[in-house]
Amino acid sequence: MTNSPLFARASTRRQLIKSAALGSAAAIAAPYVRGAHAAGSLSLGCWDHWVPGANAALTKLCNEWGAKNNVEVKIDYITSQGEKDKLTAAAEAQAGTGHDIMSHRDWNVRIHQNNLEPLDDVVGGLIKQYGPISPVAEYLAKIKGTWRGVPTTVGSQVKPCCSRFDLYQQHAGIDLRDMFPADESKWDNAKISNWNWDTYLDAAQKLHKAGFPVGLPMGQSSDAVDWVGALYNSFGVVMVDAKDNIKINSDETRTALEYLKKLMAVNPPEVYAWDDAGNNRWLISGKGSSIMNPPSAWAVAKRDNPQVAEQCWTHPMPRGPKGRFVGQLPQFYGVWSFSKNKQAAKELLTFISQKESSAQLVEASFGYDLPSFRTMYDLPTWKTVGPPVGTVYGYPPRGDEQTSIAGAPARSEVGAQIYNQAINTVMVAKVTQGNEKIDDVIKWAENELEGTLRA
Amino acid sequence: MADTVQTWSPDLQGSLPGISASASARRGLRLFMRRRSSIAFLMCLPLIVIIAGLVLYPACYSIYLSMLNKAQTRFIGLDNFTFLLSRDVFRQVVEQTAIFALSAVFFKALIGLITAHLINNLPAKGQRKWRGMLLVPWVIPLALSSLGWWWLFDPTHSALNYVLSSLGFDEIPWLSSPYWARFSVILVNVWYGAPFFLIMYLAALKSVPEQLYEAAAIDGANAWQKFIHITLPMMRNIIAITVLFSLIVTFANFDIVQIMTAGGPRNMTHVFATYAFMLGIRSGDLPLGAATSLFMFPILAIAAIFILRGVRKRGREIG
Structure with a gap:
């Protein structure tokens, strides 16, 4: 490797040691940087809610999180009329490109399981916070012991x-x-x-x-x-x-x-x-x-x-x-395996799954949206x-x-x-x-x- | 230019390879551009690229998809097709699609032929108005017109039933009874597709030489005899091509059935496209959905070969 002319031109041995030392020092001295900060932007393909104003509640929550974490969040609301949301998901899965986060209705998590990022850390954390999750949600999104989707409040x-x-x-x-x-x-x-x-x-x-x-x-x-x-x-x-x-x-x-x-x-x-x-x-x-x-x-x-x-x-x-x-x-949010911003996606999903966030979403939908945690059924709406x-x-x-x-x-x-x-x-x-x-x-x-x- | 190159001595040609190559390339290009077929090819090239990208590639990809297993991880040859043939519902879908397409094309052709004759016999001034009006169903986007028809047939608040009951008749279960639902989707397809036949047949009727009818009239032929012995033979090619084209499009119909019945009740209005959508997109079995949608491809291709061969044969006879 050191004999390679390219390597020789790029850095001498001394320079390499110097860079490594500087890098280590910077890593130790730097303040904690959240993954989301580094990422820049996040795109979501979400189910278009039939209740007027319900989309606005989700947009508000996402923007709030985006502003706090310095991430630009872009949401496309996709109607389920004529299964357009499912068609979009199928097209993105086949193409291997598209939104970072996609909402999936009913069986779609299972259908796209091979293209979805494991979300055990997100769902596991929520279960720790809020107790047992709906068995139907578990049946649909926990595949071979791995959560491939986070149950949403919106649309469930x-x-x-x-x-x-x-x-x-x-x-x-x-x-x-x-x-x-x-x-x-x-x-x-x-x-x-x-x-x-x-x-x-x-x-x-x-x-x-x-x-x-x-x-x-x-x-x-x-x-x-x-x-x-x-x-x-x-x-x-x-x-x-x-x-x-x-x-x-x-x-x-x-x-x-x-x-x-x-x-x-x-x-x-x-x-x-x-x-x-x-x-x-x-x-x-x-x-x-x-x-x-x-x-x-x-x-x-x-x-x-x-x-x-x-x-x-x-x-x-x-x-x-x-x-x-x-x-x-139930509906789910999945993070595509080809997403370029998985860490930010997981942080956003954790944020919008909190009880406080769910309360706003339930309120905006006049009670239509239903979280998957029984402990949230005491929301006032x-x-x-x-x-x-x-x-x-x-x-x-x-x-x-x-x-x-x-x-x-x-x-x-x-x-x-x-x-x-x-x-x-x-x-x-x-x-x-x-x-x-x-x-x-x-x-x-x-x-x-x-x-x-x-x- | 060719003469100029030939006058160069072999030595000179050898010493100036760049000049020689570029000159012969220019010469080749000029010759290529002089050919009419080359120009035709170049002008068609954008269309060829579009067809290759938007038709040929998806078609080849769906053939490839139809030979994969459910998880799209293994090549399984024709297993998806043999599996489909073993299913009751699929056999029902084959039967229904055939009923749907054949009856719809038959009635579209019949209505198109009758209305084309009626319009052809109108004075020239009135023809334009009728032609315009009768083309309206074909011009409206199919998804919109199907929605309009769905509202007319709405299971609970059907406008047609409102009129029927106002006139003292019983209401008709347009979409909730399987056989009425089949009738309804065929009716809408005929309504939508008949103007295409009308306009094609009208064009064909206009091209029949008037002298033939005059000669037949002198021989004492009545209207029916003129139709059978002059009009129909002169229209055979147009009829064959329109029927073929319509058959292909009707076999692949999706919008009308999906919007009006989504294949129900009891799967009794499913056609290939709606069943493929249910298997491929809703149930997530894309290979099986692709196999379903390709099922009629070989049959229609063979039909197309025979029909087009007949058209060519008749063309040669006329020529």
């Missing part, structure tokens, strides 16, 4: 019942506000345990008879897949287990499908064509008595049909033989927003309600296929709309599930 959601308490009281004799008041300490276990799928069906039949059917989507979009997934879980239906065994051919599946035959008979026939906005429109129109959705329907009703909004109450899902489950769809005051108090999972996602507990590669191909809702639609025999549908599902196991 669950889909409990959002019901018209006036109609429930009038036509089904159920007082939802008494059952689920806006203070968990006042929840009466005896009353809550009576809120099960049988009670729900009975009420749905009465409401249908009164001309205000419940509206439960049965298409192939996420609202439909999520509520059916929660119902399947509460009946103990497992599609594929964690060891790749197909378990759909079970008594639990038959019981759930028999139940769904009765429930779908009292839904409007158009539920088979609803997209994710169909149930929202149904409730807002005043025709519907209950849907399963985040508080977006209520928030839009507040603007478009305030009389309906004033009668809405968000509350836990009904309980089934195996428990009470609600569909959860859910208790105070209205009308009526306390209407979304039951939005974060409380009491015995557990979060779930359709496709679990299969390996997440398999779960993603089950979820995105909406195998659970197609099964239900085949039985309830197509009048196919339950055994034939189970056989069809077995064939489809076998396909999801492809390596």
Whole structure:
């Protein structure tokens, strides 16, 4: 090496020793410099929030952090309409260039796992600070023991019942506000345990008879897949287990499908064509008595049909033989492995995941955004927003309600296929709309599930 | 120039290699530029570069992608295609795409032909107005017009159903019943694509020599006989090319189905493109999505070869 003419020209032995000594001295004497300082700029591709003003809250937080750390933060808000955010992520992953931080909905962390930086230090730190994290978030973003995404507050959601308490009281004799008041300490276990799928069906039949059917989507979009997934879980239906065994051919599946035959008979026939906005429109129109959705329907009703909004109450899902489950769809921030500013990215993610930051984001979204830590469910927004005051108090999972996602507990590669191909809702639609025999549908599902196991 | 070079002595040529090389290069370039085919090539070059970059490269890349495993780490040959053929839903998608494309192209051609005749028989002044109006569906961006149709067919608040029920008829489950949903997406595709056929057929009708009709009229031919024995044979090439072009585009349709039904209910309106999108982008299995979208490629390529061969043959006969 020393014989190299290039090396000889660049530095003599004496110069080299001198430089090394100076460098070491500078490193010891210099004050602590944060990684972010050195980096300069950071770009984010974030999910474009549907709530007006919610993007501004995130921008404010990022700019605040950027100013403090001398990093220029640039955010592009990308709509999920037409899956444009997923297309952007796919394009960036294929090209190996793009934003430093990208938000990923539902299964996208798993899809891009090979291009995402491990974030164990960030998530591990947050777990230490705030306690256990949502098991659904863990299932989706902790891959082979490594966190590849940080669960976000922005856009993360669950889909409990959002019901018209006036109609429930009038036509089904159920007082939802008494059952689920806006203070968990006042929840009466005896009353809550009576809120099960049988009670729900009975009420749905009465409401249908009164001309205000419940509206439960049965298409192939996420609202439909999520509520059916929660119902399947509460009946103990497992599609594929964690060891790749197909378990759909079970008594639990038959019981759930028999139940769904009765429930779908009292839904409007158009539920088979609803997209994710169909149930929202149904409730807002005043025709519907209950849907399963985040508080977006209520928030839009507040603007478009305030009389309906004033009668809405968000509350836990009904309980089934195996428990009470609600569909959860967390979002994540991932740091691309080709990011040039990983350290700054991690510091920013830690900052916006703090409880104080989450409080601002939850506030800006009127309670729609849901952190993945249960210890954050005491944020004041859910208790105070209205009308009526306390209407979304039951939005974060409380009491015995557990979060779930359709496709679990299969390996997440398999779960993603089950979820995105909406195998659970197609099964239900085949039985309830197509009048196919339950055994034939189970056989069809077995064939489809076998396909999801492809390596 | 060529003569000048030849008069140089071999010694001189050997002593001035730079001059000789540049002179022969200039000569070659001049000859190249004199050829009409060279000019044509140069003028087409920007387009060739664009097509190579935006069509050829992605097409080759998707063929390559379709032969990788799910994680894109291993070459698996045609396994993705054989896997697809073993799936019930994929076979259903093949059937649906064929129904969608063939019926939509048939009705587009039929409606295009009828309206082209009607317009051709209008006085010249009125023709321009009708041509303009009937082209509107084809001019509006498809994503926008599909949204408009979706609003008309909205499952809960359909404007068409509002009119039907106001007139005392039953409401129609345009998008919630699988068979009506299939009908709806085909209808929108026909609405959008028929003007293309109309304009092509109208151009073809204008090129049929009037003397042929006059001669047929003298021989006592009626309108139907004129159509069968004069119009149709004279239009065969245009019909073949428009049908081929439309078939390719309709087989690859994405916007209409994605916006109106997203493949539902019960997967019964999925076509190749929407199913590929679901597998490739939503479920993250890009190789399988690529295989799905390429599935019809060989069949359409063979159809194109036969149709174009027929066109060339008829062209030679006419020539």
